[in-house]
Amino acid sequence: MKWEGERQSDNVEDRRDAGPSGGGGFPIGGRGIGLGTIVIALVGGWILGINPLTLLSALSGGGMPDSAVVQQAPAQRPPADDRMAAFVSTVLADTEDVWKQQFSQMGGSYRDPKLVLFRGATPTACGTGQTAMGPFYCPGDQKVYIDLSFYDTLRSQLGAPGDFAQAYVIAHEVGHHVQNLMGITDKVDQARQRMSEAQANALSVRLELQADCFAGVWGYHAQQMRQILEQGDIEEALNAAGRIGDDALQRQSSGTVRPESFTHGSSAQRVNWFKRGMQSGDLKQCNTFETRQL
Numbered sequence: 001m002k003w004e005g006e007r008q009s010d011n012v013e014d015r016r017d018a019g020p021s022g023g024g025g026f027p028i029g030g031r032g033i034g035l036g037t038i039v040i041a042l043v044g045g046w047i048l049g050i051n052p053l054t055l056l057s058a059l060s061g062g063g064m065p066d067s068a069v070v071q072q073a074p075a076q077r078p079p080a081d082d083r084m085a086a087f088v089s090t091v092l093a094d095t096e097d098v099w100k101q102q103f104s105q106m107g108g109s110y111r112d113p114k115l116v117l118f119r120g121a122t123p124t125a126c127g128t129g130q131t132a133m134g135p136f137y138c139p140g141d142q143k144v145y146i147d148l149s150f151y152d153t154l155r156s157q158l159g160a161p162g163d164f165a166q167a168y169v170i171a172h173e174v175g176h177h178v179q180n181l182m183g184i185t186d187k188v189d190q191a192r193q194r195m196s197e198a199q200a201n202a203l204s205v206r207l208e209l210q211a212d213c214f215a216g217v218w219g220y221h222a223q224q225m226r227q228i229l230e231q232g233d234i235e236e237a238l239n240a241a242g243r244i245g246d247d248a249l250q251r252q253s254s255g256t257v258r259p260e261s262f263t264h265g266s267s268a269q270r271v272n273w274f275k276r277g278m279q280s281g282d283l284k285q286c287n288t289f290e291t292r293q294l
Helices: 035-048 053-059 083-105 150-156 163-181 184-192 197-226 233-243 246-253 267-280
Strands: 012-014 114-117 121-124 127-130 136-138 143-146
Touching: 012 083, 083 114, 083 163, 083 197, 121 143, 136 163, 143 163, 150 163, 163 184, 163 197, 163 233, 184 197, 197 233, 197 267, 233 267
Parallel strands: 012 114, 114 143
Antiparallel strands: 121 127, 136 143
16 A cells, blocks of 8 residues: 555544553443453454444443443654554545545535554544554544554454555545535434334444445545555455454354354445445445345
């Protein structure tokens, strides 16, 4: 992926030197989180995309995440010589440019999200965010949270190396921000409250697949605007999408696949919806909620 020398976003907040709790916070759940829970939450956080705190809380024996306001250190910019921070700042800037153009064409205005870099744990409007959750988006403060060590996990544990796979992670989370701005997130949350667990899971799948498609829409327009792609980049993103399908993760963790428990879609579905956005660049092609066959 061609990214060096491009504009970096000013909307990056570096909390990595703020300590393990980002200057304050509160524990999730009433029990410690064991290795199995961390693995599940790590995978779930990345796939869930939006607010994985509920998942981690349930896994650790607690209730819903606390929404109390916590104090935190003033926002800081990443160091100028931090290459990985420069990379994610550049990807974020690219999403800003693409989505501002898309919203303008729809007669609206795009509000940039913030990207928060942290280590260990950090306070969010959704509760305490932890490294074990993987990257996630919090609608309450319109921020994407990521511990950059996740990229090591993505490469070594999930088998998805490459800079465009890393960019896909950011683009997927920004896709959830787009859903939030469009009012889709609230509608889904309201609908899920009236559904059975299986029905709510099925609706979550559609939300996540749409975020994958939105990530593809970003990739299409970023390529049109700046020619960012290099040989093998698309394959990197498709590989990442395939590695985090519910079926692949369940097969890896337990050897058993339970489609009724899917919350993010199968590997084939995730690959398909990213490809749909990447090939068309058309938001209308991302309406997962009115498609019978995902």
